[in-house]
Amino acid sequence: MAVPVGLAVKAARAAKRAKGRHGTGKAVLVVVGGLVAALVAPLALVGVVVVGALQALGGEDCAPGGSAAAGLASGPGRVPIAGSWSVTSPYGMRVHPVTGVYKLHDGLDLVGPDLRIVATLPGTVASAQAESGYGNIVRIDHGGGLSSAYAHLSAFAVDAGQAVAAGQEVGTMGATGYATGVHLHFMVAVDGATVDPAAWLGLTGVAGTADEAAAAFECEAGTAAAQEVGDEVNQPCHRGTTIEDELQPPLVSVYRAVCHLWPDRTFIGYGDREGHRTGHSLDIMVGPGAEGDAIVAYLQRNAAAFTIDYIIWQQQIWSVARSSEGWRPMADRGSATANHRDHIDVNIAGD
Numbered sequence: 001m002a003v004p005v006g007l008a009v010k011a012a013r014a015a016k017r018a019k020g021r022h023g024t025g026k027a028v029l030v031v032v033g034g035l036v037a038a039l040v041a042p043l044a045l046v047g048v049v050v051v052g053a054l055q056a057l058g059g060e061d062c063a064p065g066g067s068a069a070a071g072l073a074s075g076p077g078r079v080p081i082a083g084s085w086s087v088t089s090p091y092g093m094r095v096h097p098v099t100g101v102y103k104l105h106d107g108l109d110l111v112g113p114d115l116r117i118v119a120t121l122p123g124t125v126a127s128a129q130a131e132s133g134y135g136n137i138v139r140i141d142h143g144g145g146l147s148s149a150y151a152h153l154s155a156f157a158v159d160a161g162q163a164v165a166a167g168q169e170v171g172t173m174g175a176t177g178y179a180t181g182v183h184l185h186f187m188v189a190v191d192g193a194t195v196d197p198a199a200w201l202g203l204t205g206v207a208g209t210a211d212e213a214a215a216a217f218e219c220e221a222g223t224a225a226a227q228e229v230g231d232e233v234n235q236p237c238h239r240g241t242t243i244e245d246e247l248q249p250p251l252v253s254v255y256r257a258v259c260h261l262w263p264d265r266t267f268i269g270y271g272d273r274e275g276h277r278t279g280h281s282l283d284i285m286v287g288p289g290a291e292g293d294a295i296v297a298y299l300q301r302n303a304a305a306f307t308i309d310y311i312i313w314q315q316q317i318w319s320v321a322r323s324s325e326g327w328r329p330m331a332d333r334g335s336a337t338a339n340h341r342d343h344i345d346v347n348i349a350g351d
Contacts, residue, residue, distance in 0.1 A: 077121045077201060078166060079208065080150060080186050081173070082293075082314070083114025083327055086207040088183060091196040098178040107151070107187035108197040114327060115173040116314065117150050117184055119164045120201075128156045128171075134185065135177025138170045145192075151185035152176050157288075169288045169314075229253070229305040232260035243269040248279040250307045250348045254299070257306075258284055262295060268343070284344040288314060296344060312345040 079085055089109035095102050123142040131137050134151035138158060141147050154174025158164060175182045188197045233252075237259035244252045246269035255267055268283040269276065276283075286292040296313050299306065303320050310319035316327040336342050 077148070077188075078118070079110070079201060079203075080118055080120045080148070081110055081112045081114060081184060082116035082118050082167075082169070083112050084208065085110050085112040087198070087203070090198060091194075096178070097180050104194075106194040107149070107185045110184045110186060111182070112173075113329075114316070115154075115182075116169050117153065117171045117173055118167050119170050120148050120186075120188075121146075121166050123148070123164060125158045125160050125162045125164060125170070127160050128158055129160075130176070133178045135179065136171065136174065137177075140164060140170070145190055147189045149187040149189070151187070152179045152183060154182075165291075167293050229257060229302045232257045235260060238263060239267070243267055246279055247282060248348060248350060251279065251282045251346065254282055254306050254308075254346055257302075258295060258298075261298065262286075262291065265295070278350070280348050280350050282346045284346065285342065286344060287342055292344060299344075299346060306346075307348050309347050309349040311347070312340045314341055315339040 087108060088111050089105060091108050092105055093102065094105045096105075117138075119140055121140075121142045123140040126139040126141045126147065128138045129136070131151075134149075136153040136156060137149055137151040138153065138156065139147060139149045150170055152174055153171035154176060155172040157169045157171050164170060173182055173184050179185075186197050188195050188200045233256050235256060237256050239259060243255060247255060251269075255269075258265060259267070266285045268285065269279065284295060286295060292313065296311060296318075299308060299311055300318065302308075308320060310317055310321075312330070313327075315330050315332065317330055318327050322328070330339070333339050
């Protein structure tokens with residue numbers, strides 16, 4: 001079950017109050033049965049990246065396998081990197097690596113091979129501009145006094161005033177501003193004051209994979225990403241069966257399943273391109289964001305059942321044969337369509 005933004009704000013405020021009452025330390029949030037508790041770690045744990053986990057209502061039960069995925073508990077938002085990630089510097093006091101000044105590090109530094117930076121929650125872009133120290137930074141207002149920010153970006157994917165969904169790409173990881181290398185500086189603020197993003201996210205470790213992040217987040221969001229293939233493959237799609245004449249049988253099953261679970265999607269089968277001419281490829285039309293990520297997570301989870309060979313999405317490729325490597329970047333082909341930023345390309349093996 002997703003944690004409402006209001007509850008996320010209340011939890012963060014409770015942590016701030018508890019930290020203030022108990023002195024220096026790290027605030028840890030726990031949500032149980034809808035009640036918010038704020039705990040404070042002792043000073044000795046300040047250097048630890050994560051000192052606890054934030055569990056959302058029902059979060060332990062909804063992830064595949066019956067438990068929350070490692071690396072990302074069901075917190076109020078999702079990790080803001082599209083793929084696998086690692087923490088390189090926690091929130092808290094430190095000597096700034098560029099200026100040499102001892103000061104508050106007001107965010108969480110993350111790195112990962114997938115350079116796409118995504119929104120942690122739905123909201124409205126308050127600004128997307130260059131700022132001193134932060135370099136290129138996107139700030140998102142989530143309402144209720146809650147905001148998030150994404151700094152050191154090399155490029156923007158959104159504009160000020162734009163509405164964004166959770167998981168929607170907002171920029172590209174970079175090293176603009178005061179940075180010693182390519183990374184994301186992620187900030188969360190409540191009523192204008194920063195809080196520890198690791199505690200707010202509910203991170204249960206200092207690293208996580210793309211599959212773990214997708215499984216936990218999509219499960220929390222109540223999508224169909226974690227479902228197994230069911231009877232939907234035997235039910236005709238409401239969009240008709242004409243496209244099925246252009247597809248090999250396994251892709252007919254993919255078409256029906258995705259149509260049933262995500263009925264607003266449209267599809268392209270036959271075309272004058274490799275794979276499409278023989279019915280081995282199916283395009284699922286969807287833009288960047290949580291819905292596309294959920295569809296991809298569902299297809300990956302059920303790749304064996306659908307006999308999927310590989311998937312192309314957001315200028316990256318994932319294949320069954322090389323699944324241990326995760327998503328691999330592809331060369332820039334120019335347009336959004338050529339880079340698969342407006343559709344998912346699903347391919348099955350065969351001649």
